[in-house]
Amino acid sequence: MNTDAVLEILAAACLVAGSLMSLAAAIGMLRFPDLLSRMHAATKPQVFGLFLLLMGLALQLRSWAAVPVLILAWLFQLLTVPVSAHMVGRAGYRTKHLRKDTLSIDELDEVVRKAAEEENLPMPGESGSPNADEAEEFDTAAAEAELAAESAAQADLRRDADGAAPGR
Amino acid sequence: MTRTRIPLLKEIPLLVWLVIMWGALWQDYSAGNLIFGLAIALVVVNVFYLPPVELGGRLNVLAGLLFVVKFIGNVAVASFQVLWVAVAKGPRTKNAVLAVRLRSRSDLIVTATGHTISLIPGSLVVDVDRSTSTLYLHCLDIESPEGAERFRDQVLRIEEGLIRSIGSKEEMAIIRDGKLQAQQGGTR
Known part of the structure; x- marks a missing residue:
């Protein structure tokens, strides 16, 4: 067998394995119980799947000029995937779109509760919604109100979008 | 402005x-x-003005390459794990939200660690406490405190790899001190 044939087979194997990763994502989307675990399936296997697909492409094209473009494509995927996953995950957690019964350990819950207690929760904007903390159902208004209180209570828990605060 | x-x-x-x-x-x-x-x-x-990224002033190319290779290996293994969890456990999967306190205080290292751990299947960053460099991570398929400990170790190893590649001298010193203490604690 000459090298060409070997490379062809390798490329084909990469492409098939990469597609398999997309299949994994689809299965995960179907079978995982809640938003956050589905986020794992929706975002992660593609990182490796795309890597394999691009690898297959590189083996097929066999031109050095194409390699930097493929690396760039992967890099930008790497840069954007965690951000979207984080945004959806964070919003999902804060608006309580998650099922606590799927969690064996929840260490953020304590922090959020403590911060809420410290503030004692009469919110500046809203005069009387003391039950915001107890609203377990997906009551968007209550969730949003709590979100506001939370942000006030723990401004540091947020990443400063404007990247201020020099020297840290 | x-x-x-x-x-x-x-x-x-x-x-x-x-x-x-x-x-x-x-x-x-x-x-x-x-x-x-x-x-x-x-x-x-x-x-298009952006605030400058505060680099640590160090760059270890070898450690960086090692980090990239380990990272791709991690991603490969974890991808198959997620596939396995999806197929075998599916709706019965138990997850965890873990707080992991990082040693570095630099925004760049914390961001890069969060990014890397997010890219490795099975974990995503839910929230960040910048003042204490604590990452709150949602992790797939963690059922016991032992699993949580293993996961924490993994995050700290990633941070260490990043510090070895691009961290500042002070951060390197923290890592070395930590290693020393761990060794002393082990022999005692």
């Missing part, structure tokens, strides 16, 4: 990166193309 001017020296890594990207997108690395790319990069950097 007032802005502090960034010294050119600090912008050089960004400029080099933009020029390389320009060349890669055109698939043409001739001098003329790169010089034109540099001109565009200068315009972009000056018109």
Whole structure:
């Protein structure tokens, strides 16, 4: 067998394995119980799947000029995937779109509760919604109100979008 | 809007990166193309202002390469784990939200660690406490405190790899001290 044939087979194997990763994502989307675990399936296997697909492409094209473009494509995927996953995950957690019964350990819950207690929760904007903390159902208004209180209570828990605060 | 001017020296890594990207997108690395790319990069950097990234002032290429190889290995293994969990456990999967306190205080290291751990299947960053460099991570398929401990170790190893590659001298010292203490604790 000459090298060409070997490379062809390798490329084909990469492409098939990469597609398999997309299949994994689809299965995960179907079978995982809640938003956050589905986020794992929706975002992660593609990182490796795309890597394999691009690898297959590189083996097929066999031109050095194409390699930097493929690396760039992967890099930008790497840069954007965690951000979207984080945004959806964070919003999902804060608006309580998650099922606590799927969690064996929840260490953020304590922090959020403590911060809420410290503030004692009469919110500046809203005069009387003391039950915001107890609203377990997906009551968007209550969730949003709590979100506001939370942000006030723990401004540091947020990443400063404007990247201020020099020297840290 | 007032802005502090960034010294050119600090912008050089960004400029080099933009020029390389320009060349890669055109698939043409001739001098003329790169010089034109540099001109565009200068315009972009000056018109679309971003706060400068505070680099640690160190770069260990070897550690960086090692980190990338380990990272791809991690991603590969974890991808199959997620596939397995999806197929075998599915709706019965137990997850966890864990707080992991990082040792570094630098925004760059914390961000990069969060990014890396997010890319490795089975974990995503739910929230960040910047004042204490604590990452709150949602992790797939963690059922016991032992699993949580293993996961925490993994995050700290990633942070260590990043610090070895691009961390500052102070952060390297923290890592070394930590190692020393762990050894002493082990022999005692």
